Amino acid sequence: MEIIIQPDPAAAAEIAARLIARLIREKPGAVLGLATGGTPLRLYCELVKMKLDWRKITTFNLDEYAGLPSQHPQSYHSFMREKFFRHINIAGNNTHIPNGMAKDIPAICERYEKKIRAAGGIDLQLLGIGTDGHIGFNEPSSSLASRTRIKTLTPRTRRDNARFFGGEKNVPHHAVTMGIGTILEARHCLLLAFGRKKARAIAAAAEGPVTARNPASVLQMHPKVTVCLDAAAASCLEMKKYYRWVYENKPDWQNI
Numbered sequence: 611m612e613i614i615i616q617p618d619p620a621a622a623a624e625i626a627a628r629l630i631a632r633l634i635r636e637k638p639g640a641v642l643g644l645a646t647g648g649t650p651l652r653l654y655c656e657l658v659k660m661k662l663d664w665r666k667i668t669t670f671n672l673d674e675y676a677g678l679p680s681q682h683p684q685s686y687h688s689f690m691r692e693k694f695f696r697h698i699n700i701a702g703n704n705t706h707i708p709n710g711m712a713k714d715i716p717a718i719c720e721r722y723e724k725k726i727r728a729a730g731g732i733d734l735q736l737l738g739i740g741t742d743g744h745i746g747f748n749e750p751s752s753s754l755a756s757r758t759r760i761k762t763l764t765p766r767t768r769r770d771n772a773r774f775f776g777g778e779k780n781v782p783h784h785a786v787t788m789g790i791g792t793i794l795e796a797r798h799c800l801l802l803a804f805g806r807k808k809a810r811a812i813a814a815a816a817e818g819p820v821t822a823r824n825p826a827s828v829l830q831m832h833p834k835v836t837v838c839l840d841a842a843a844a845s846c847l848e849m850k851k852y853y854r855w856v857y858e859n860k861p862d863w864q865n866i
């Protein structure tokens with residue numbers, strides 16, 4: 611796990627954007643796993659500014675609320691359309707987001723997994739983290755081998771996301787999410803976290819035991835993970851001095 615600590619979210623998002631841009635330039639038909647929430651917004655703005663060629667890129671989003679129509683302003687379909695897809699030259703057919711309105715959820719989950727496999731697997735999976743350590747909507751106690759399925763959100767996650775819904779009572783209780791096993795199959799995972807409220811979840815994920823109590827901790831088992839943090843999100847890391855030193859003294863050939 612490479613942990614990159616930057617002074618602020620803008621600097622951390624810029625590094626993440628450079629990483630994705632390099633992949634797109636090197637592999638114009640790359641498959642990206644995308645994330646939603648407040649955290650990736652800066653990164654998406656950076657990527658838009660870079661004017662990359664997205665025509666051959668395929669994307670799979672991590673998750674979607676169950677029971678929210680795709681036109682609902684807080685659906686992740688709307689989020690992706692408004693914040694990212696309509697600003698780049700990606701082909702609509704190449705973007706995939708789980709259908710939270712499907713009648714047969716297990717069937718669409720299985721199809722989602724098949725589509726990921728048919729596309730050749732995910733080259734780079736972007737991730738945020740919940741204050742309880744969730745990735746996608748894989749809440750604590752999720753099976754570390756789980757596949758795409760429906761999950762029940764914890765009260766804490768519903769509280770955290772209430773700001774987008776004008777109150778907790780409007781936040782859905784369920785979501786369709788890629789599983790942890792699905793996420794672990796991505797060839798590279800890029801986790802972003804900003805702000806003091808993520809600091810404990812990040813410390814547990816990077817330096818704590820691998821446990822379903824903090825689903826992001828499973829990334830310790832993945833061969834290629836980059837974590838981009840601002841100083842506040844890094845504040846509880848015991849080894850932060852070391853991570854900073856490693857990044858600042860990276861040999862040129864390793865630099866992003």
Ligand code: GLP
Nearest residue numbers: 646647648649738739740746747
């Ligand atoms: C939601 C999403 C996650 C995201 C997390 C953090 O629950 N399903 O993918 O990482 O929230 O959100 P934010 O970036 O807004 O803090």
